[in-house]
Amino acid sequence: xxxxxxxxxxxxxxxxxxxxxxxxxxxxxxxxxxxxxxxxxxxxxxxxxxxxxxxxxxxxxxxxxxxxxxxx
Numbered sequence: 001x002x003x004x005x006x007x008x009x010x011x012x013x014x015x016x017x018x019x020x021x022x023x024x025x026x027x028x029x030x031x032x033x034x035x036x037x038x039x040x041x042x043x044x045x046x047x048x049x050x051x052x053x054x055x056x057x058x059x060x061x062x063x064x065x066x067x068x069x070x071x072x
Contacts, residue, residue: 040068
C-alpha cells in the first residue's frame with residue numbers, strides 16, 4: 001500500500017485519496033495506510049481485527065488480489 005518502488009508516500013494512493021476526498025468533500029478526511037506488505041486476505045483480516053479496528057474507521061478498503069494466489 002505504501003507503493004512498491006515509490007520514493008515518497010505522497011505518490012502512494014492512500015495519500016492521493018486523502019487529498020482528493022478532502023478537496024471533494026470540502027472537509028478534512030484522514031486516510032490511514034494500514035497496508036500489510038505481501039499479506040493475504042486472511043492475514044489482512046486478522047491484522048484489521050487485532051491491530052486496526054480500534055480506530056473505528058467509517059470505511060475500509062481491502063485489496064489483496066495477487067497475494068492470495070502465491071500460497072495456493
